[in-house]
Amino acid sequence: MSSLPLDLAQAGLTVGAAAALSGIGLVVCYRATGVLNLAQGAIAMVTAYAVRQTIVVWHWPRALAVPVCLLVFAPAIGWALDAVVFRRLQRRGAGPVESLVACLGVFVLLVGAAFLLWGPTPLADAPSLLPSSPWAVLAVVAVLGAAVAAVGRWTAFGTQVRAVVDNRRLAELSGVDADRVSSVGWAFGAFTAGLTGAVLAPGLRLDPYGLPLLVMETMAVAVIAGLRSVGVAVASALALGVLQSELTQFHPGGWAQSLLQAVGANLFALALLAAVLLLRLRFPGSERRAYQAVLTGPPIMARTEASPRAFATRIGCAALLLLPFAFRPDDLRAALQVPALALVLLSIVVVTGYGGQVSLGQAGYAGLGALFTGLLAGGGRVLGLPAFPAPVALLVAVVLAAPLGLLVGWPAIRRRGLVLALTTFAVGTAISRLVFQQPAATTGVVLDRTGLLGHDRFFYGLELALLAAALLLVRALRRGRIGRALGAMRDHEAGAAAAGVDVPRLKLLAFVVGAALAALGGGLLGLGGQAFDPNAFDPVIGLIWFAAVVVFGADSAVGAVLAAALLVGLDTGTVAGVSTAVVGALALLLGRLPPGGLAGLARRPARWTGTASTPAPGSLPVPGLGELRLTPLGRRLAARLPVPAPSAAPAGEAPSGLPPLAGERLTARNVTRRFAGVTAVDGVTLAVPPGRITALTGPNGAGKSTLFDCLSGAGRPDAGQVLLGGRDITGLPDHARARLGLARTFQQLAVFPGLTVADNILVGAEQAAGGRRTSSAVEETQAVLRLLGLTALRDHAAAGLPTGTLRLVELGRALAMAPTALLLDEPAAGLDRRETALLVELLHRLADGGLALLLVEHDRELVDELAGGVHVMRAGRTQFHGGRVGVTRDA
Numbered sequence: 001m002s003s004l005p006l007d008l009a010q011a012g013l014t015v016g017a018a019a020a021l022s023g024i025g026l027v028v029c030y031r032a033t034g035v036l037n038l039a040q041g042a043i044a045m046v047t048a049y050a051v052r053q054t055i056v057v058w059h060w061p062r063a064l065a066v067p068v069c070l071l072v073f074a075p076a077i078g079w080a081l082d083a084v085v086f087r088r089l090q091r092r093g094a095g096p097v098e099s100l101v102a103c104l105g106v107f108v109l110l111v112g113a114a115f116l117l118w119g120p121t122p123l124a125d126a127p128s129l130l131p132s133s134p135w136a137v138l139a140v141v142a143v144l145g146a147a148v149a150a151v152g153r154w155t156a157f158g159t160q161v162r163a164v165v166d167n168r169r170l171a172e173l174s175g176v177d178a179d180r181v182s183s184v185g186w187a188f189g190a191f192t193a194g195l196t197g198a199v200l201a202p203g204l205r206l207d208p209y210g211l212p213l214l215v216m217e218t219m220a221v222a223v224i225a226g227l228r229s230v231g232v233a234v235a236s237a238l239a240l241g242v243l244q245s246e247l248t249q250f251h252p253g254g255w256a257q258s259l260l261q262a263v264g265a266n267l268f269a270l271a272l273l274a275a276v277l278l279l280r281l282r283f284p285g286s287e288r289r290a291y292q293a294v295l296t297g298p299p300i301m302a303r304t305e306a307s308p309r310a311f312a313t314r315i316g317c318a319a320l321l322l323l324p325f326a327f328r329p330d331d332l333r334a335a336l337q338v339p340a341l342a343l344v345l346l347s348i349v350v351v352t353g354y355g356g357q358v359s360l361g362q363a364g365y366a367g368l369g370a371l372f373t374g375l376l377a378g379g380g381r382v383l384g385l386p387a388f389p390a391p392v393a394l395l396v397a398v399v400l401a402a403p404l405g406l407l408v409g410w411p412a413i414r415r416r417g418l419v420l421a422l423t424t425f426a427v428g429t430a431i432s433r434l435v436f437q438q439p440a441a442t443t444g445v446v447l448d449r450t451g452l453l454g455h456d457r458f459f460y461g462l463e464l465a466l467l468a469a470a471l472l473l474v475r476a477l478r479r480g481r482i483g484r485a486l487g488a489m490r491d492h493e494a495g496a497a498a499a500g501v502d503v504p505r506l507k508l509l510a511f512v513v514g515a516a517l518a519a520l521g522g523g524l525l526g527l528g529g530q531a532f533d534p535n536a537f538d539p540v541i542g543l544i545w546f547a548a549v550v551v552f553g554a555d556s557a558v559g560a561v562l563a564a565a566l567l568v569g570l571d572t573g574t575v576a577g578v579s580t581a582v583v584g585a586l587a588l589l590l591g592r593l594p595p596g597g598l599a600g601l602a603r604r605p606a607r608w609t610g611t612a613s614t615p616a617p618g619s620l621p622v623p624g625l626g627e628l629r630l631t632p633l634g635r636r637l638a639a640r641l642p643v644p645a646p647s648a649a650p651a652g653e654a655p656s657g658l659p660p661l662a663g664e665r666l667t668a669r670n671v672t673r674r675f676a677g678v679t680a681v682d683g684v685t686l687a688v689p690p691g692r693i694t695a696l697t698g699p700n701g702a703g704k705s706t707l708f709d710c711l712s713g714a715g716r717p718d719a720g721q722v723l724l725g726g727r728d729i730t731g732l733p734d735h736a737r738a739r740l741g742l743a744r745t746f747q748q749l750a751v752f753p754g755l756t757v758a759d760n761i762l763v764g765a766e767q768a769a770g771g772r773r774t775s776s777a778v779e780e781t782q783a784v785l786r787l788l789g790l791t792a793l794r795d796h797a798a799a800g801l802p803t804g805t806l807r808l809v810e811l812g813r814a815l816a817m818a819p820t821a822l823l824l825d826e827p828a829a830g831l832d833r834r835e836t837a838l839l840v841e842l843l844h845r846l847a848d849g850g851l852a853l854l855l856v857e858h859d860r861e862l863v864d865e866l867a868g869g870v871h872v873m874r875a876g877r878t879q880f881h882g883g884r885v886g887v888t889r890d891a
């Protein structure tokens with residue numbers, strides 16, 4: 001006997017089991033390689049096509065076709081990807097964004113290849129490999145799940161996988177063949193992807209976009225499983241599959257019916273959204289070195305003129321945009337997409353290239369721009385507003401879409417790297433599925449161009465004018481105070497906050513500006529084609545756009561325009577899929593391109609590497625030294641060292657003084673900070689008076705850094721107070737404390753490699769007073785550059801400079817904030833003796849000038865030399881505090 005719920009459960013189990021297969025592959029691949037395989041869906045799709053090709057077109061017997069496709073073809077894709085792309089990245093210690101872009105490259109390349117080989121027409125004849133009942137797929141899931149668990153638990157290979165994931169280098173040193181582990185991981189992941197595709201394809205119409213997106217949505221189950229537990233992935237996949245199916249039996253009627261249908265049809269996409277928004281996800285290693293060279297080219301804010309190559313690129317770009325005025329009508333109609341798409345891609349440049357926030361959902365905002373424009377032009381559909389003429393509708397649409405940038409902006413405040421990328425993708429997919437795919441939202445959309453706008457030539461001119469305005473706006477944004485703050489945030493969030501940058505607000509701003517630009521571009525795309533096409537804003541297309549932007553230079557506005565021209569040109573001039581395949585291939589070559597993608601080629605490379613004029617490590621300048629009072633240690637150290645070469649500063653430049661310093665007492669009162677199970681700081685009271693250096697010392701794990709973070713605002717105490725000059729600052733975030741005069745440096749350098757040396761310091765100067773006039777900030781920066789002898793390096797990228805120089809840059813940033821209290825976390829780490837000697841002199845001079853200085857330091861000689869007061873911690877508590885020099889020897 002059967003009943004409806006039981007039948008539905010059975011049907012749901014088939015989908016759930018397919019999602020479980022995908023989940024198993026994603027988890028295993030991630031555990032073996034540390035890469036979340038975003039190309040899983042594309043591998044599933046090409047395998048499904050291969051199965052169909054061999055059985056339906058070539059008439060191979062199933063007994064041959066199935067093993068060839070699933071056991072040879074799909075795993076070979078995985079193996080090849082590892083060998084050609086990912087192993088190299090692993091060896092280079094590439095960050096998660098580089099891996100993510102490479103995955104997107106693979107994804108885009110496979111989608112493009114499928115277009116070229118099989119065309120865009122959906123195919124409804126994918127053969128079924130398994131019986132229609134779910135039990136066969138479930139049996140496959142059970143066998144695979146059990147096999148993975150058994151291999152993980154009981155075999156040497158399982159141990160090797162854990163070792164490689166923990167620490168690839170260490171594992172290799174102890175004899176583990178890490179390459180073999182990642183090859184097997186990729187091959188297995190690709191095999192499960194192929195299996196998923198083969199199971200799902202018969203129930204769908206097979207096309208290059210649909211199946212990949214469906215499989216990407218099944219990432220939900222791997223994410224719910226924390227990319228760790230195969231069991232949780234399988235259980236959640238089956239539960240979601242069954243729930244999705246069961247929801248179809250309810251028919252509440254009215255709007256609830258549409259809502260239920262939309263939720264049911266998109267349950268995996270919504271589960272992914274819920275998982276990334278609600279779960280506290282932390283993927284091991286996924287936030288490490290998030291925004292490396294793949295996003296950041298040479299700094300473009302240097303004072304020196306743009307290189308002739310960059311200038312020529314801009315002129316070429318402008319000529320390219322003017323060319324369509326001479327086109328025939330049909331070609332001009334196609335070219336209408338270029339400026340519009342350039343605006344959408346520019347939005348990715350602002351959010352990802354400038355701000356470092358990986359945003360995979362910009363297609364959603366572009367679609368909203370088009371949809372709102374159409375609805376507003378039709379009238380009465382948005383907030384009861386009347387019908388507007390098309391240009392006004394477009395601008396109102398932009399205004400309405402911009403605040404929706406907060407949909408990803410808010411989650412982005414607490415998310416980074418891979419988790420943020422998944423969040424933006426999930427939001428974009430949800431917008432597409434819950435809005436664009438709903439007939440109720442998209443019927444009656446009017447995107448006609450009437451009057452002058454109906455003339456393509458005029459409309460193209462209007463598009464160019466809007467693009468030019470946007471480029472000027474983005475350029476002003478990039479080169480000003482906000483641009484520097486964005487660059488700082490992209491390169492090192494904690495460092496940016498310590499320099500006074502209000503990181504959460506800046507993230508919101510980046511996403512809002514990004515949403516506005518994307519909506520403007522989307523609206524123009526819609527008006528250009530005079531229709532709203534939901535498929536034009538498909539999340540998969542958004543991934544292709546993202547890959548294109550990164551390939552052309554994520555932080556290059558000109559790159560965005562060229563990328564748009566290439567995509568549109570190839571799409572109209574060749575067959576479908578060529579543009580996608582080209583972008584995919586270029587994305588895979590990204591590791592071989594200069595930093596900053598193709599745009600990096602057009603920028604002056606000497607400034608980036610800095611090899612021509614970067615001084616050798618430790619060659620600190622002399623200016624200022626003559627004026628400094630040498631203390632006994634300074635004299636001892638300096639005596640042992642060769643006299644430094646004269647001056648890195650230009651000849652005749654007078655050594656500059658410090659900005660005026662006025663110290664304030666920094667106090668911690670009964671500060672306690674607990675982590676799960678550990679009381680890292682336990683009721684510590686500490687005073688840092690002005691005009692003196694106070695040393696905070698103690699053994700490893702004593703709680704020094706935690707206390708330091710509580711003082712600077714990087715961490716909040718669970719109990720106790722922090723006061724600066726008598727003002728309670730306990731509740732203030734780090735950037736607000738920095739703006740009040742509490743500057744800090746980090747144990748692990750927190751400089752901004754994508755900015756020049758001067759801009760690293762200028763960020764601190766101009767954030768200090770929260771909007772101080774830039775001219776005075778520039779003067780202070782120059783003074784600090786002179787003081788630290790960094791003038792000759794001012795226009796060099798911080799990337800690639802020696803550690804000693806970077807410590808000075810970081811110190812310079814703190815000094816440029818005209819602090820009243822300065823916190824230094826092991827400032828001598830990585831310095832050579834001469835640099836240490838100079839640091840000693842400088843710190844003495846700062847204290848003499850009246851600054852309150854707190855120094856975390858292990859080196860006892862240095863502490864005794866520098867500190868007028870010492871605070872010794874052990875196991876989270878104060879062990880000793882006093883003001884006698886030489887006390888650490890007694891403590």
Ligand SMILES: Nc1ncnc2c1ncn2[C@@H]1O[C@H](COP(=O)(O)OP(=O)(O)OP(=O)(O)O)[C@@H](O)[C@H]1O
Nearest residue numbers: 675676678679680699700701702703704705706707
């Ligand atoms: N985020 C965290 N989560 C859990 N425990 C933490 C965290 N940060 C610090 N701890 C724990 O708090 C204790 C104090 O750590 P802390 O880094 O403050 O010590 P430290 O004196 O600065 O050590 P070191 O000199 O090695 O830098 C240690 O037991 C550490 O493991």
